[in-house]
Amino acid sequence: MNMSSSRLKSRRRNEQGSKVARITIAILSTIGVIDTGSITLHKWGWVGALTCPGGAAGCDKVLNSPWGNIFQGNGYSIPLSFIGFLSYLTVLILAILPFLPILAERKRDFSRATWWSLFFLSTGMAIFSLLLIGIMLLKIKAFCFFCILSAFLSISILILTMIGGAWDDPREMIFKGFLISITVLLGGLIWSSSVDSSPLKAGLNPEAGSAPIVLSKSTPSAIALAEHLTSIGAVKYSAYWCPHCHEQNEMFGKEASSKLLLVECAPDGINSQTKLCQEKEITGFPSWEINGKIEAGIKSLNELANISNYKGPRDF
DSSP: OHHHHHHHHHHHHHHHOOHHHHHHHHHHHHHHHHHHHHHHHHHTTSSOOOOOTTOHHHHHHHHTSGGGEEEEOSSOEEEHHHHHHHHHHHHHHHHHGGGOGGGGGGHHHHHHHHHHHHHHHHHHHHHHHHHHHHHIIIIIOOOOHHHHHHHHHHHHHHHHHHHHSOOSOHHHHHHHHHHHHHHHHHHHHHHHHHHHTSGGGTTOOSSTTSOOOOOSOOOHHHHHHHHHHHHTTOEEEEOTTOHHHHHHHHHHOHHHHTTSEEEEOSTTSTTBOHHHHHHTTOOSSSEEEETTEEEESOOOHHHHHHHTTOOSOOOO
């Protein structure tokens, strides 16, 4: 009787998985939340410059690349890091959920369900992180510590989930993991290709270190606004590889954007003025200096008109 009871208790413990693995996953996901959350807040201009081991230039180039955003609108964006933040936050919740006293009566059921959820999510995160590392090395050709850290965290969480989870049949886990991996990989490759076909990567750079050619046509109002900004000494700080800077130029159009006062901040850009950008504490691109105040991020032409007290026509 005692042996049967002992086996039953052992089986129940196994079905709930490893507590140590859960706690470690919770710690790693907390680091992930901080990592991706900091990047997101920086991208939105809510925090200043981030200290990036290995050099800030590489991190800036990676995080501001065409692959740095899931969605880019008129003056706002949803950075890829925000999706990472939500993913790590979900992992953290799933890891600690069975420990909540309010769920004690159904702890066994919640434990089993959360292990599967952790496995599905961490598999997708690990595969997508590896894809992003490939893009970083082969396409962007720059190093970003935060991206490497996120990849390490997601892969570690997957390994802990596979080791610590309560799996009745590991073959089922492997089969489902394979299906998820293929799905995420194919979806990620499609997304990567669609981003890579943007104007910034379409061979429009006339020479290394220079910004893409602006293709849109300027309206008379856009030209008048550009001339007004130049007359009051407004400066646009940008980097030649920054897709948001190119998008800002396209808003003005070819003729108008050529009239703007531009400061190139990328160290390897043509006519680079990196020291000036550092002195001005420029933390994101594009940034505008208008009437002595730094305005970070893409601005609509109406916003720039309001900020600069432009009084001319606004048929932008």
